[in-house]
Amino acid sequence: MGYQFKQEESLASGVQRIAQEQLSQAICELQNPKRDRHQAIHEVRKQFKKLRGLIRLVCSGLGDDFSRLNIWYSAAGRRLSRVRDAESMLESLKKLSKRFSDSGHEALFSEFERKLLIRRQNIVEEWIDLDRELEKLSEQLEEARDSVGNWKIEGAVEKIISHGLKQTYQQGAKALKKIHRHPNDELLHDCRKASKNHLYHMRLIVDFWQPVISARIVELDRLNDLLGDDHDLAVMTQLVQNEERVLETSTDIDLLLKMIKQQREELQSAAFEIADRVYAEKPKAFARRMRTYWNLWQNQRSR
Secondary structure, eight states, rough: OOOOTTSOOOOOHHHHHHHHHHHHHHHHHHHHHHSSSHHHHHHHHHHHHHHHHHHHHTTTEEETTHHHHHHHHHHHHHHHHHHHHHHHHHHHHHHHHHHHTTHHHHHHHHHHHHHHHHHHHHHHHHHHHHHHHHHHHHHHHHHHHHHGGGGOOOOOHHHHHHHHHHHHHHHHHHHHHHHSSOOOOOHHHHHHHHHHHHHHHHHGGGGHHHHHHHHHHHHHHHHHHHHHHHHHHHHHHHHHHHHHTTTTTTSSSSHHHHHHHHHHHHHHHHHHHHHHHOOOOOOOOOHHHHHHHHHHHHHHHHO
């Protein structure tokens, strides 16, 4: 039925359905023998992030279970992060090479790509039994899926939804405000995480008012693409600076860093244009507006 609440179901039923669907998709990715392992890991980590976005939205209703679930899925995602991060570096380099495709630096990009491919393979080989680890994770996810029916969500539904929406929106607004004052990679990462959770929340409640929230989702998708690309380049900068032995090369590292810096400036400029509009409302006003949409949506159901 998709990653969104349905008008005919209760909040608890919707949360359980969505969680079970996400876990089923993750299990299918892990158990598909024809699936490329790097792509499977990428997709599974996305399912974990969507699950954490879901439980964040209803955190006040989950009570003590929220912390337990959030920690478990966060840890599960980190188990796969090193392999995925190595793959994302290759993807980021390809995007950078397209951006500077007319600069005559094909040899530079080609050599760094070769080094990053070797680095990725070394990481996979260092993980002695990746296949067994993925198999074990699949078994754990099957157990987690079976336990979703035991999740309890208690409290007034509109208050639970309003609290979750406000909390995540406020985190993004605060991070953005700090970035404008003292920009740094840590704050950009905080803004990226908050905007990603905000995107998940908008997808979950899109049926509250399709035309308006769908338009917001489009802009949030664009914002998260920009912030994600910027984050990958920040990680690449650290990699180039801190792993010179691994990436030992005769090409001009300073030139690569200069291109990364230019691309990051362009990405951040475009991201801030969107973010300033996404977070233009005060958190209380935003939460109040979404709460009104919820009430109108529920009133339609009872007619």
